[in-house]
Amino acid sequence: MKNSQLYKGSLNTIIMKLLEENGKMYGYEITQKVKAITQGELNITEGALYPAxxxxxxEGFLDVEIEKIDNRMRKYYKLTESGEKETVNRLSELEDFIRNMQSLVNPKLEF
Amino acid sequence: MKNSQLYKGSLNTIIMKLLEENGKMYGYEITQKVKAITQGELNITEGALYPAxxxxxxEGFLDVEIEKIDNRMRKYYKLTESGEKETVNRLSELEDFIRNMQSLVNPKLEF
DNA sequence: CAAACATACATAAGTTTCTTATACATAACA
DNA sequence: TGTTATGTATAAGAAACTTATGTATGTTTG
Structure with missing residues (x-):
């Protein structure tokens, strides 16, 4: 995995955004979705995902619902009401972060 | 300071980019520059900066040069040759990171 | 048909990066 | 004369991660 240090700190925001978009997802599904969207560049490890x-x-941002599909357990997560509000905040923080990083890296756009 | 978790992992890249751009800088100058560029949004703490x-x-990416200006010590840092190469890599990683995060957050642009 | 790979969740040990607090020193300002 | 600004530094602790391991079932492939 060639994930750079930069992704540190962004996992929660990624999870919440995907849940906002897809309604409910289970852990393994999240890792596959992220891999697909980033064309294999970002691979979320289980050691990071499940604790997150x-x-x-x-923290009350997610609700769980266990299902047994094809004899295998799945834990579906979805945003609570509080989680939806928090997601809005985190996405706004992410936009600020990206804007700031672009200002630092591309100083020509500093106006 | 309202720095979100997102900045974790980006400090090294920020430092190296600023040094690439400005030739040589000292620690305090870096904190002030970052504050200015981000309009006060990102405040690098000394506890993070100096160890970094x-x-x-x-690691051999920076060279130091101590100067005494106005009776106060300054440690000017500049990129070594190895540091310049590494900076190119890290900026490329940053671009990938930003692109990936935008794909995740703004799935409409996923093509 | 056995081994490898994919699906699915989980945790424990260790590392890295950061925050928070403290420390020292000079200069300017109110 | 106390606070703010300039300037560097480190130590303790928190948080998020990596790496490794464990359990279990289903599918594919040599």
Whole structure:
């Protein structure tokens, strides 16, 4: 995996955005979706993903629903009402972050 | 300081980009420059900055030159040759990162 | 048909990067 | 004379991650 340090700190925002967009998703599905969208560039590891999901749930931003599909367990996550509000904030922070990083990297656009 | 988690991992890239652009800079100058460029949104703390500079120096990416200006010490840092090459790589990673994050957040542009 | 790969979740140990707090020193300002 | 600005530094702790491992089922392939 060639994930750079830059992705550190962005995992929660990625998870929440995907859930906002897709209604409900399970962990493995999230990793596959991210891989597809980034053309294989970003691979979320289970060691990062599952603790992150558990924490978002503990914070009240996600609800869980367990289903047994094809004899295999799936834990579907979806945003709570509080999680939806938080997602809006985090996406706004992400936009600010990207804008700031672009100002730093591309100073010609600093106006 | 309202820095979000998102900036985690981006400090080294920011430092190296500013040094690439400005030739040589000292620590305090970097914090002020970043604050100015981001209109006060990103405030790099000393506790993050100085260890980062020391590490980049230890890795051979930065050279130091101490000057005494106005009776106060300044440690000017500049990129080594190796540091310049590494900066190109990190800026390329940053561009990929930003592109990927925009794909994730703005799926309409996924083509 | 056995081994490898894909699906699916989980956690523990260790690393890295950061925040927070503290420390030292000079200069300017109110 | 106390606060703010300039300037560097480190130590303790928190947070997010990587790496490794574990469990279990289903599918594909040599």
């Amino acid at each position: 999901l558990h924490k978002l749930e503990a | 500079l020391h590490k980049l120096e230890a």
